[in-house]
Amino acid sequence: xxxxxxxxxxxxxxxxxxxxxxxxxxxxxxxxxxxxxxxxxxxxxxxxxxxxxxxxxxxxxxxxxxxxxxxxxxxxxxxxxxxxxxxxxxxxxxxxxxxxxxxxxxxxxxxxxxxxxxxxxxxxxxxxxxxxxxxxxxxxxxxxxxxxxxxxxxxxxxxxxxxxxxxxxxxxxxxxxxxxxxxxxxxxxxxxxxx
Amino acid sequence: xxxxxxxxxxxxxxxxxxxxxxxxxxxxxxxxxxxxxxxxxxxxxxxxxxxxxxxxxxxxxxxxxxxxxxxxxxxxxxxxxxxxxxxxxxxxxxxxxxxxxxxxxxxxxxxxxxxxxxxxxxxxxxxxxxxxxxxxxxxxxxxxxxxxxxxxxxxxxxxxxxxxxxxxxxxxxxxxxxxxxxxxxxxxxxxxxxx
Numbered sequence: 001x002x003x004x005x006x007x008x009x010x011x012x013x014x015x016x017x018x019x020x021x022x023x024x025x026x027x028x029x030x031x032x033x034x035x036x037x038x039x040x041x042x043x044x045x046x047x048x049x050x051x052x053x054x055x056x057x058x059x060x061x062x063x064x065x066x067x068x069x070x071x072x073x074x075x076x077x078x079x080x081x082x083x084x085x086x087x088x089x090x091x092x093x094x095x096x097x098x099x100x101x102x103x104x105x106x107x108x109x110x111x112x113x114x115x116x117x118x119x120x121x122x123x124x125x126x127x128x129x130x131x132x133x134x135x136x137x138x139x140x141x142x143x144x145x146x147x148x149x150x151x152x153x154x155x156x157x158x159x160x161x162x163x164x165x166x167x168x169x170x171x172x173x174x175x176x177x178x179x180x181x182x183x184x185x186x187x188x189x190x191x192x193x194x195x
Numbered sequence: 196x197x198x199x200x201x202x203x204x205x206x207x208x209x210x211x212x213x214x215x216x217x218x219x220x221x222x223x224x225x226x227x228x229x230x231x232x233x234x235x236x237x238x239x240x241x242x243x244x245x246x247x248x249x250x251x252x253x254x255x256x257x258x259x260x261x262x263x264x265x266x267x268x269x270x271x272x273x274x275x276x277x278x279x280x281x282x283x284x285x286x287x288x289x290x291x292x293x294x295x296x297x298x299x300x301x302x303x304x305x306x307x308x309x310x311x312x313x314x315x316x317x318x319x320x321x322x323x324x325x326x327x328x329x330x331x332x333x334x335x336x337x338x339x340x341x342x343x344x345x346x347x348x349x350x351x352x353x354x355x356x357x358x359x360x361x362x363x364x365x366x367x368x369x370x371x372x373x374x375x376x377x378x379x380x381x382x383x384x385x386x387x388x389x390x
Binding site for chain 2: 062086091102122146157164170177
């Protein structure tokens with residue numbers, strides 16, 4: 001038996017096998033991720049992540065993840081968790097990093113260290129509905145990476161580009177996602193908004 | 196002294212005072228949210244949320260929030276946390292709920308209960324770079340709400356619409372956000388991608 005080919009903590013043999021299996025049967029690539037949210041009070045609510053569908057079956061995470069969101073006192077709540085737009089930055093940071101690390105591994109490129117800091121500009125006149133010309137979401141986001149690896153600076157910049165290029169959440173931020181909002185009425189979902 | 200006017204856990208007097216202050220000085224409405232991410236290994240990384248800028252000053256959260264992201268075994272990692280696209284659903288669910296609760300409170304509408312379930316469709320051929328015609332991010336997201344409140348069904352549907360209408364993360368999903376990716380080189384940030 002050969003040792004598995006592990007780069008950046010990613011088993012590249014398994015990654016290659018996964019891609020080969022998808023090429024034979026693209027249905028393996030269809031995933032559905034899920035979340036349940038329950039409002040608690042004011043700006044405090046709780047999201048539970050426990051299961052998803054992927055590679056042709058329903059699957060359970062090893063643990064159930066419970067994520068509290070809240071707003072700080074200046075935004076009139078109890079500050080028991082990161083707020084929703086901070087969760088959005090968390091999604092973006094984690095996704096670009098994972099895409100970078102996996103795609104580097106697939107190319108045989110070893111990375112020693114990746115860190116990033118993110119800033120997002122939000123004018124709350126938008127979300128408060130005070131000014132129609134101010135958007136609700138981030139007006140702009142900046143991500144700054146520090147990376148270490150045994151390669152010249154120019155190559156490092158090319159490797160870093162793999163992150164945003166292949167990241168699903170970078171795509172969600174920078175392109176439009178169709179979202180349907182429904183309300184359950186007598187056990188049946190009724191569509192109330194599509195965007 | 197009058198009792199404060201609290202609806203849905205939101206102090207509506209403070210909300211009104213905040214909006215009046217912003218009308219006098221719109222600079223109060225400029226917020227900047229921040230996140231720091233550190234890669235650990237494979238699909239595991241950690242985001243730290245501790246401070247933000249808002250209402251004209253740098254502010255600290257009551258606690259520092261540390262959020263682990265990871266991928267499940269079928270996506271070749273150790274399943275120590277929700278994955279990045281599950282964090283994106285968390286951001287969306289929490290934001291629409293908070294926007295709904297606050298805007299209902301501002302209109303004097305009492306809500307008893309809000310729950311939602313979210314599903315997002317992701318074809319991983321996109322993020323793996325296997326098919327240029329498959330997008331990296333969600334192809335579509337469905338949010339289904341259950342609500343309780345002392346009002347007729349038609350009014351409940353109108354109240355629910357306040358959530359997506361005013362939610363920053365709903366805007367981030369359904370519209371484009373400009374994102375700049377930089378790499379630090381000799382202490383200076385160099386732009387490597389703008390989208």
